[in-house]
Amino acid sequence: MSAEPSGLTPAQSAQLTRRAMLLSVSVAATLVALKLAAWIASGSVALLASLVDSGLDLLASALTLFAVRYAAIPPDAAHRYGHGKAEAFASLLQGGLVFASAALIGREAVQALVTPHPIQREGWAIAVMLASTALTAGLLAVQTRVLKRAASVAVAGDRAHYAADLASNLIGLAGIAAAALLGVAGLDAAAGLAIAAILLWGAVGVFRQASDQLLDHELSxxxxxxxxxxxxxxxxxxxxxxxxxxxxxxxxxxxxxxxxxxxxxxxxxxxxxxxxxxxxxxxxxxxxxxxxxxxxxxxxxxxxxxxxxxxxxx
Missing domain, CATH: 3.30.70.1350 (Cation efflux protein, cytoplasmic domain)
Structure with missing residues (x-):
């Protein structure tokens, strides 16, 4: 179902949405830097899966921020109904990037299952995954508050993406910790496969919500x-x-x-x-x-x- 109307003016809604997306871009950039350093040090497949996902998050959030700004442009002679559907197009792009990240993660996880290798410096990997989980949870809390006030399919799509990220971070953390404690490298790769499955499920939800707006779904x-x-x-x-x-x-x-x-x-x-x-x-x-x-x-x-x-x- 399409996002329901809020009690805000378009200008107020656009301002809240832009702030939420700026925070999303900042968090994604921070996570990419942390995970890249930790993956280079550890070689963890689960961490690589999470790194790839965060990299695509950064790209998706940056493009969605642009779409949110464009959607807030007032109607003009060529677009008499405004530019609001740019948000839904951005959500479709997010869904496509999620599918792409799931495919890359799944491929790496299968290769690691076939030829497993031990994790190096797992302490760094676990610390980064804990930090990633905390940052993602904080971003989700902010996005949830924004969505209670402003109806934005772009923020809703971004939130769905990061909700899947939170689940993937927890699974990745569990896989890394289990592989380190039990000495079974395959557990790390199995966690990567689980993350890929969660991302695919999240992408379906993003596509559904974006298509509701693009196909002019009725309000509730x-x-x-x-x-x-x-x-x-x-x-x-x-x-x-x-x-x-x-x-x-x-x-x-x-x-x-x-x-x-x-x-x-x-x-x-x-x-x-x-x-x-x-x-x-x-x-x-x-x-x-x-x-x-x-x-x-x-x-x-x-x-x-x-x-x-x-x-x-x-």
């Missing part, structure tokens, strides 16, 4: 019901139909037909519609709303590609 029934409730608080709005909703990054697009008293003047009908729109915006300030008024009992069915049946009689 709860959100749609809330929109209808806000519209019909004024008794002069007697029916809402042809309600369509979709998310594009931090912005949600809402369009609908509403039934009004056919004897209202054009000015009075306009005021009813504007007041109803403002009620929806008070709850969903990031919404772009289009409302088509119909004279109750006299409206023609909506035609075209999304034709509807005749509206109910008054």
């Amino acid at each position: 029934e709860r959100t749609r019901a809330k929109i209808v409730e806000l519209m019909t608080q004024d008794g002069r709005v007697t029916h809402v139909h042809q309600l369509r909703t979709r998310a594009a990054g931090p912005v949600v697009h809402v369009q609908m037909h509403v039934d009004l008293d056919p004897h209202l003047s054009l000015e009075a009908a306009h005021k009813v519609i504007v007041d109803a729109e403002n009620r929806v915006l008070s709850e969903f300030p990031s919404a772009d709303i289009l409302i088509h008024p119909d004279p109750r009992g006299r409206a023609e069915p909506h035609g075209g590609a999304f034709a509807e049946s005749a509206p109910p009689a008054a």
Whole structure:
């Protein structure tokens, strides 16, 4: 399901999202440096798997940061619906990089199972994996707080990626420790295979969420019901139909037909519609709303590609 709208303006949501992605890039860069040094010293396959994953994390987070900035650009003459779907494209890219990292990790793990070799300086490897786990857990906590306030499919995709990383760090740590304590090098490679499987599962979730936005998945029934409730608080709005909703990054697009008293003047009908729109915006300030008024009992069915049946009689 697509990310649900928040109570923030697009500017506020974009600011929170940029901060979260800047932190993600910083954490990924730190982890790459730590893991690279530890892998050179230890030769651990599980650590190599985690290093490859962190390297792709850095690339994905940097590209997603660019996409988040681009998605926040206001609508222009060529993109009248804004640039919000850039976030979903960035999430698709993240999913592809996760699949690539899983393939590389799986190949290294299989080779290590066939020709196992002992881990060197396992103390360094364990220390780095502990630091990596702590940094990743801290980043996830920040991203979780951001997602409670701002609906961003880019941050959600990045968080899903790092959640898989946290699990892979724990498995890698267990594999390195077990191989060091028991002297069985194959345990390290087995941990690498487990990490690859977790990354594949995480990539599926990232693809699913990004595709929901790219394919204009409807918002939740709860959100749609809330929109209808806000519209019909004024008794002069007697029916809402042809309600369509979709998310594009931090912005949600809402369009609908509403039934009004056919004897209202054009000015009075306009005021009813504007007041109803403002009620929806008070709850969903990031919404772009289009409302088509119909004279109750006299409206023609909506035609075209999304034709509807005749509206109910008054």
